[in-house]
Amino acid sequence: MTVPQPPRVALVLVSHSRALAEATAVLARQMTGDTVAIAIAAGSGPDGGELGTDATAIVDAVTAVDGPAGTVVLMDLGSALLSADLALELLDPDVAARVTLTAAPFVEGAVAAAALAGTGAPREAVAREARAALGPKAEHLGEAAEADTPPVTTAGAPSPADAVADQASADHGRTVGTAEAVIRDSAGLHARPAARLVALAAGFTATATLTDLTRGTGPAPLTSMVALARLGVRAGDRLRVAASGPDAEAAVAALAAAIESFTGTGDTPPPLHPKEVTPSGRAIPVAPGVALGPLVRLDRALPDVPERRTDDPAGETARLAAAIATARTMLGAAGRGGTAGDILAVQGALLDDPAIVGRAEALIGTERRDAASAWRAAVAEAAAAYGALDDPYLKAREADVHDIGRAVLRLLVGAAPAGAEGLRPGGPPAVLVVDDLAPSEAAQLDPATVLGVIDRRGGPTSHAAILLRAAGIPAVAGAAALVPAAGGTLAALDGTTGEVWIDPDAATQAALSARRTAFASARPAAPGGGRVTLGDGVEIALWANVSGPADARAARAAGAAGVGLLRTEMLFLDRLDPPSEDEQVAALRAIFGVFAGCPVVVRLLDAGGDKPIPYLAMAAEANPYLGVRGLRLLLARPEVLDAQLRAVLIAGHGHDVRIMLPMVTEADELARTRAALERVHAALAAAGTPHAWPVPLGIMVEVPASALTAARLAAHADFFSIGTNDLTQYTLAAERGHPGLGRFADAAHPAVLRLIAEVVAAGAAAGRPVSVCGEAAADPQVARLLVGLGVRTLSMGAASLAGVAQALDGASVPALAAAARAALAAETAEAARATVAEAAET
Amino acid sequence: MTDSLDVAALTAWLDRAAAVLEREKARLTELDAAIGDSDHGVNMARGFSAVAAKLAGAPPADPAALFKTVGMTLISTVGGAAGPLYGTLFLQAAGKATGKPTLDAPALAECLKAGLAGIVQRGKAEPGDKTMVDALGPAVAALDAAAGAPLPQALAAAAAAAEAGMAATIPLVARKGRASYLGERSAGHQDPGATSSFLLLKALADTAAG
Structure with a gap:
């Protein structure tokens, strides 16, 4: 469909300042992406850190980008000109013959040159375009080009743009083409066909426009969906496509053919009227539970932002x-x-x-x-x-x-623009219909007012989904086909099956109410105080895994005695800049406040290839789970580590806060983090800032190496918390969620249980508490095995607390210990689970 | 006392120049601060100290090779306009020195003349533009005129002419380089480029005098 790409002219930017040249290159690349080679020769001194220019560096830069189309060199001032001039003499004469030095303004010229070079225009045209780049600026500011400035245009001569077009035409032959087409799609040129035309046009070098001859609107550039929409094209309208550029003819033919192909049969947009939508069907189950209530849309208008001015x-x-x-x-x-x-x-x-x-x-x-x-x-x-x-x-x-x-x-x-009240307007509890719930929004949902969530997009593995599960809010996702974009008064969902109903009839409503009651009664009541006393008086503490104030409240309501895992990633995801210290302090305080007087274990940022964070500029890794993640990443970014440590200490003032490190492999990592923690404490103390101190520093046992050397690590760690999800995938060499390896995704596997036993033994010997905060703790069967192995604190999502409490209630420690011993000797996870199931029956 | 300079003598000259420029760094910078971007002293000291190090590390075979090394080193280490300008001077001089094991007064005059022509062509400066040309031009003329005299006297005459040319830049209005942006305000200041040219020629004369 596209013509073969002509060779592109390369650019070399010569400046006294490396920073100026680099920034100019960034601006220029915005015009072209990587299609135009741009090299810089800037600064002097060994690493270019000082102001100045270097002819030999220019020679190197030109040589590096030299190609058949040649190179245009832009310079800032003074020695840049002299050095560039000298570089021409030092260059290989064959290469030098393909180099044009241009007097263009440096920044404007670079941007204009890059834009034209990207089209494959020849070198002299690119250089002329660069020189002409001062024109728009002068025109904008109402300044005629002054007599003693380099002439932008010469009186009587064709304008630079004409010259460029002439040049392009001379080099590439045909420049213009038109064709007419009738649109048959019953919806006219609606958004999806328009998007296809824009995408199609982008594949050609030629610039194309569309005119509605029937309506007399246009021409509209085929780069703009908005402009195309303004044409108001309706079914049966006659349209004219016009294009100019080297491949104009091909572009016009392809675009006209595409317009004729929009028949309206395959392109019918989702109907707007709810009556035309199937009122029920299955979406993706996200969080279990049944909800029925008034349909409320999370109508997120554009948030207001203050109108700020910038100097940059x-x-x-x-x-x-x-x-x-x-x-x-x-x-x-x-x-x-x-x-x-x-x-x-x-x-x-x-x-x-x-x-x-x-x-x-x-x-x-x-x-x-x-x-x-x-x-x-x-x-x-x-x-x-x-x-x-x-x-x-x-x-x-x-x-x-x-x-x-x-x-x-x-x-x-940055963070969620709307407040919690914006997410759930006043009125009775309701079912929330939303498009693509953001984690920051999910974290604010209150189970008391949000009965359930129907996400028209999203999926079961999104961070929002994790939060909804933790908060115990029934939810489904991917429901766009089932729920109209507007309308509806009553909504229902079953988060276990994925079923969705919009405006169910009375009989369905009654059936749903019964289903909801059955689901609720299947879950035992919340335990008292987050503690379970076993048959022989041994107490097991039940803590919660939380990510935000809303699921923290749900966990507190469900009786959790503390927070065993406070995930801090949500604060860092979905944004361009790292959260400020103040922002972190405020977010942490909101959660600590919910669990005032109870232990809260804060896990430091656990980012990695599977949870990429744009501003950390993490390198792409072939295997992110085995890469620079968790503490490894934090130690590589001391500024992020220090800011988070400061925030935890400040927000933790007056609270029982503990710090847990993710992805620890060796004692040295722990020692380095402890040194950072001591430094942060010393700085806060010196500044007289109130903060929590001393603060226990423990590790999350996820890497088999740390489980196997737990006895050694116990000398450095104040506590251990076993993260069974990662420990399982690393021990069994089976990626989490791998569709073919489901049977290895089980923390009850004897190999994992042996590692856990190792950690429990090491903890007991050194007097270090050991808890489990992975999914395993939320699995009633595995929870019994863990208690049998000697674990006395289990941390899980709020929704699991009741089930686990029930599974442990009245159990006998010797029986569980016997089952655990048998499980350690078993061959498979299944066999290990069988031992505890038998123990339950005895 | 000698009538011609060999590689060792030329190396001694450049070592001396490096020392002089290091010593005069602050004064050159001060001059440049008045009408330029205050980097001339630092740039020249950096460039010539790199030259001295380069020559010590790999002694060149003959004067032409020496000039070439000096030129290329200045180009890539000075940073300011002086880099390509003095670099050009030495590269042009290398052309005239080719095949000569030592340089006597006429040969040095040839080299300096070619170097000056290179600078004029590169910088597009004319006499009276308040540039290094105002020191180098009179020096070349003096060296030419004194070519028959013993080398030390000839070079002393050239240095003296350069000094006079340098002083004469004070009332001039700059028409090239950063100083030209100041227009009339550049008058009343001595040109730093002309000053460094004089310092280089003075170092040459002092070296020849022994």
């Missing part, structure tokens, strides 16, 4: 670009295929839409707004443009614009 438009533009790129990655990760895939394609195209992105960039550039307020304004304008259309299909795209707007805005401003 380039920095804000780069921030915006980064947020858009991250949002696109997240869209891609959210789901593929089917209707959801189509919706994502529409949203992906909107993220590229110059009517939104270009407008935001213009607001940053001309009005010096910061990225967040510029983006919000551009999104609001685009959404209003859709909302003003009379075509109901296009009108509905307003929601898509708001969606992508929110996603990017969330990345730009």
